[in-house]
Structure formats: C-alpha cells, structure tokens
Amino acid sequence: MLQLGKAWRPVSLVRCKTTLIMGPPGGGKGTISKKLIKDFNFHHISTGDLLRTQVRLGTPQGLKAKSYMESGDLVPDELIIDMVLSKVEDISSSRVLLDGFPRTRVQAEALDKKKQVEIAINLAVPNEEIVRRTSSRWIHPGSGRTYAYDYNPPKEEGKDDETGESLIQRDDDKPAAVKARLQEYDNQTLPLLDYYKEKGCLRQFDGSDNPDLVAKDRRSDAIYASLKPFMQGSLG
Ligand code: ADP
Secondary structure: OOOOOOHHHHHHHOOOOOEEEEEEOOHHHHHHHHHHHHHHHOOEEEEEHHHHHHHHOOOOHHHHHHHHHHOOOOHHHHHHHHHHHHHHOOOOOEEEEEEEOOOOOHHHHHHHHHOOOEEEEEEEHHHHHHHHHHOEEEEEEOOOOEEEOOOOOOOOOEEEEOOOOOEEOHHHHHHHHHHHHHHHHHHHHHHHHHHHHHHEEEEEEOOOOOOOHHHOOOHHHHHHHHHHHHHHHHOO
C-alpha cells in the first residue's frame, strides 16, 4: 500500500495550536506553565516576564509599564498588544503557550485577528488562597527566580540558592497591590471566560478532582494531575 510520507501530511494536521493559560494573579500560571513546557514542548510567552525584563532593562516600554505594574494595575492595552503580537508573529513552533495574555476584551479581539485560540485553560483558585500565596512569594531580582515559602522555599531564608544574594518581595505582591490586582482581574479578565466559553475552547481546572493534594496546599499539583491527561488527549 502506498505510504504517505510526513511531507505529504495535510496542512490542517500540522497547524499551530495556541493555548492560553488564564487565572487570577498569583494563581499558579507560572508553575503550571513550567510543567506544560517540560511535558509538551510549548514555546512559552509570559507577558509578566516580558514586562519585567523591559522594566529591568529600562526600555521606553519598561519605563511606561513600571508604575502600572507596581500598583497592581494592568498596563495599557496598546503597549502589551504590540509587545505580544510581534513575538507571536515570529514564532515558528506549532505549539504556543500564552501565559497572562489576553487579560482584556480588547486584547482578546486583537489576538483573534492573528491566531486561532485552540484551548483556553482557566485555573480557578479562590481569592483567600491567592492572598496567602502572594504574601509568601519572594524573588531574586537579578534572575527572576521565584520562591514560595510554603512550596519551594530557598535553602537559606531570604537568600537566592544560586548566588546567595538577597531575595525581595515583588512590589505587586505587597498587600495593597494584591487587592488592586484581584479587582482588575474581576473587572477585566473574568469576563473573558465567557468570551472563550462561547467559542467552545474554555477548560476550567480547580484541582477538586484531587482533594488530598488541595488539602495539603498543593493546588497546582492537584490541577496538573487533571490538566496533563487532558492536554495529552487534546494535543495528541
Ligand atoms: P500575575 O498573574 O501574578 O498578576 P504576571 O507576572 O502575569 O503576574 O503579571 C504582572 C503584571 O504585569 C500584572 O499585574 C500587570 O500589571 C502586567 N501585565 C501582565 N500581563 C498583562 C496583560 N496581558 N495586560 C496588561 N497588563 C499585564
């Protein structure tokens, strides 16, 4: 029988799969993204990381974004849309994971014009847990390495494992900013869940299939235990 080689596969089978990871601030998007990249070889774009890099480098975009980020507000749509879409266009990988974008309706509509969203994953984490998690999160400002005192604490309290330099709390993890971020999330980002639900690509995970892990304060592990088999089924 005639075997069709890889080069003859119909284009529709190799088209780009864009996956979104959404959820409240400090809800574990970064942790879950790392696991997805390792297991599924995604090209990862995190808007929080992109913005923090611009701030660190002192670029015009970084200078503009800094004050919004420190006070827990979303940066203006036009700034983030240009930054993300120019990256998205450059990617040749067939699997893209967008982490932290879109967060507003305007951003979602701008993305739709460039890429088809295949799967929108929402991490549903209660607000009380967010407040607790963010207050225990510390970072090494030079590298962006993140520690959580209750989850992956540094070997020595207050010090980065690799350099021994002091850890700091992100300005936007301080209590007043966390409150503002949750408010922004409720007002601007939560409505996007309906947007993706209507398109039929929303999948919600809250870890409740694995209550023992949630009870041990390991909600990200509980979520991933359900998310991983779902992704295996979806991505093939
Ligand atoms: P978190 O999800 O914990 O809020 P991120 O690292 O994803 O943290 O984002 C940090 C900050 O960067 C946000 O509080 C916001 O100020 C800004 N930011 C990130 N992504 C976006 C976006 N898509 N639109 C507007 N602002 C954004």
